[in-house]
Amino acid sequence: MIEIKNISKKFGKNLVLSNINLTIKKGESLALLGSNGSGKTTLLEILIGQIKPTTGSVLIEGKKETFKEIGIQFQEGxxxxxxxxxLIISYFLKKTKILKDPEVNKLIDIFEIREFLKKDLNNLSGGQKQRLNTLLSVINNPNYICLDEMITGLDLKMQLKLIDFFKSLKKQNKTIIVISHNPEEVEKLCDKIVILKKEIFFTSQQLKQLSKILDQLET
Ligand SMILES: Nc1ncnc2c1ncn2[C@@H]1O[C@H](COP(=O)(O)OP(=O)(O)OP(=O)(O)O)[C@@H](O)[C@H]1O
Incomplete structure (x- = not known):
C-alpha cells in the first residue's frame, strides 16, 4: 500500500501541490489526471524520492523511503x-550478461527493443526511447509501477500492445499509477482516478463518463 500524507510542494513561491492525501492499495490502479502543470509528474517524483516534498510524507508498505519497491517510466530523459x-538495461539490472536472462529477453521482445539494442540512445526515435523508458519501469519486477504518459509517441499497435501488457501485470496484483491524457488508456488500466488541483475523486462507475470529465477539465 502507498500512503501519501499531507503532501505539499512549493518551487520558490509556486505552490504546485497543496495538501494531497491519497491511499493506493496493493493491486489497485490509479490514474492521476490534471491539466498541464497541475503537478502530476511532481507527485510521482516525490513518490519515488527523486524530490523532497515541502511538507508531508510517503509511506510504502508502512515504511518511509522504500523507493526501490517502485518502478517508474519517465517521459524522455x-x-x-x-x-x-x-548498457542502460544492464545498468538497471546491475549485471552485464543481460542477453542470457530469459525474463529480460522476453521483455526486450515485448517492447521490441532488440533491433536497436546496440545503437546510441541519442540516435533513437522518440517512440523507441519511450519503449526503452517503459521497459525500465518493469525491469526489476517491482510491485508498484508508475507510468508517466506511457503511450505518448507510440504507434497505435504498440500503444495497444503495451496497454495489454500492463493489464496483464495488473492481473498479477501489481499496483499501477498512470499519468495520462488519453481516456482509452485510463479506462483500460485504471480502477479509479484522481484529478489534481480540483481535488475531485471518482469511482470506477464514473469512469464510463471519463471523456466528458476530461473535456470539462480542459475548459
Ligand atoms: N524542478 C522544478 N523547479 C521549478 N519548478 C518546477 C520544477 N518541476 C516542476 N516545476 C513546476 O511545477 C509545476 C508542475 O509541473 P509538473 O511537471 O509536475 O506538471 P504536470 O501536471 O506533470 O504537467 P504536464 O501534464 O504538462 O506533464 C509546473 O508549473 C512546473 O513549471
Missing part, C-alpha cells in the same frame, strides 16, 4: 553520448 539500450 537526456542520456550521455555513446550509451546504448543494452
Amino acid at each position: 537526456a542520456w550521455p553520448k555513446g550509451v546504448t539500450s543494452k
Whole structure:
C-alpha cells in the first residue's frame, strides 16, 4: 500500500501541490489526471524520492523511503553520448550478461527493443526511447509501477500492445499509477482516478463518463 500524507510542494513561491492525501492499495490502479502543470509528474517524483516534498510524507508498505519497491517510466530523459539500450538495461539490472536472462529477453521482445539494442540512445526515435523508458519501469519486477504518459509517441499497435501488457501485470496484483491524457488508456488500466488541483475523486462507475470529465477539465 502507498500512503501519501499531507503532501505539499512549493518551487520558490509556486505552490504546485497543496495538501494531497491519497491511499493506493496493493493491486489497485490509479490514474492521476490534471491539466498541464497541475503537478502530476511532481507527485510521482516525490513518490519515488527523486524530490523532497515541502511538507508531508510517503509511506510504502508502512515504511518511509522504500523507493526501490517502485518502478517508474519517465517521459524522455537526456542520456550521455555513446550509451546504448543494452548498457542502460544492464545498468538497471546491475549485471552485464543481460542477453542470457530469459525474463529480460522476453521483455526486450515485448517492447521490441532488440533491433536497436546496440545503437546510441541519442540516435533513437522518440517512440523507441519511450519503449526503452517503459521497459525500465518493469525491469526489476517491482510491485508498484508508475507510468508517466506511457503511450505518448507510440504507434497505435504498440500503444495497444503495451496497454495489454500492463493489464496483464495488473492481473498479477501489481499496483499501477498512470499519468495520462488519453481516456482509452485510463479506462483500460485504471480502477479509479484522481484529478489534481480540483481535488475531485471518482469511482470506477464514473469512469464510463471519463471523456466528458476530461473535456470539462480542459475548459
Ligand atoms: N524542478 C522544478 N523547479 C521549478 N519548478 C518546477 C520544477 N518541476 C516542476 N516545476 C513546476 O511545477 C509545476 C508542475 O509541473 P509538473 O511537471 O509536475 O506538471 P504536470 O501536471 O506533470 O504537467 P504536464 O501534464 O504538462 O506533464 C509546473 O508549473 C512546473 O513549471
